[in-house]
Amino acid sequence: MSLRTPLAIARNHGSAHDGVHHWWQQRLTAMALVPLLLWLVCAVVSLSQMDYMGAKQWLAEPLNATLSVLLTWVMAIHARLGVQVILEDYVSTRWQEVLLQILTRFIAFAGAAAASLFIVMIAAGR
Amino acid sequence: MKQGLVAILFTNELGQKMKSRPISPHIQVYRPQLTSVMSITHRISGSILLLMALLWVWWLAALVSGPDAYAQFAAFTGSIVGKLILIAITWALFYHLSNGIRHLLWDAGWLLNLKGAYSSGWTVIVISVLATVILWGAAL
Numbered sequence: 001m002s003l004r005t006p007l008a009i010a011r012n013h014g015s016a017h018d019g020v021h022h023w024w025q026q027r028l029t030a031m032a033l034v035p036l037l038l039w040l041v042c043a044v045v046s047l048s049q050m051d052y053m054g055a056k057q058w059l060a061e062p063l064n065a066t067l068s069v070l071l072t073w074v075m076a077i078h079a080r081l082g083v084q085v086i087l088e089d090y091v092s093t094r095w096q097e098v099l100l101q102i103l104t105r106f107i108a109f110a111g112a113a114a115a116s117l118f119i120v121m122i123a124a125g126r
Numbered sequence: 127m128k129q130g131l132v133a134i135l136f137t138n139e140l141g142q143k144m145k146s147r148p149i150s151p152h153i154q155v156y157r158p159q160l161t162s163v164m165s166i167t168h169r170i171s172g173s174i175l176l177l178m179a180l181l182w183v184w185w186l187a188a189l190v191s192g193p194d195a196y197a198q199f200a201a202f203t204g205s206i207v208g209k210l211i212l213i214a215i216t217w218a219l220f221y222h223l224s225n226g227i228r229h230l231l232w233d234a235g236w237l238l239n240l241k242g243a244y245s246s247g248w249t250v251i252v253i254s255v256l257a258t259v260i261l262w263g264a265a266l
Binding site: 027030031033034037038041045048052055056059068071072075076079082083086111114115118119121122126 | 169172173175176179180182183186187189190193196197219223226227229230233261265
């Protein structure tokens, strides 16, 4: 057990230089999500009138496939940043919080990777 | 160093010390205001939108899997529970989207006074309800 205070331990290690990283990533993804989500709403309105083949053809179009991959990743990053802050605020037991933070990242990126693969498969005509 | 990390991760001594300290008046003593209620609603709507991300992945997986899987997805979104979830997502989307823009405007230094906070706040509420009613009014 060290007698040094947390401040003394942190001192002289320098800044991590990522103090605004979370803030900036959240804002950047928020800005990107404004047009992407308006596009999604329009897409869902027309997709709701389509059958299976129609939806498949719609997603196979290069522009729709590209925007879908973009939406997937921007949404995943934005969501994981948001969930991170919620966990930081409400989970007071440290090990539970760390566990949930790890799970959040795993799920966000696994989901985005799977979604990207599905989109590429459709776009490639599978 | 290693000991320190473990201590921080698992015993959280600082957290234990904090518990015995006097704390400031808690949330119950404050009368809810438009600004504070909208702040927590932003967080709640963001959480609801996790369902949208889930449905997005499910929809894509169903498209890849074939007509049967797609019919299952369509059956769920067409059911009463599915529709209620979709309506909640629609409202949450427009709330989080327009309130998110409100936050970006604040970050840019605009609307940072009582009048701006309240007028933009009511605008967000009207947009979120109106967009939900318009989109679902046509569908139902």
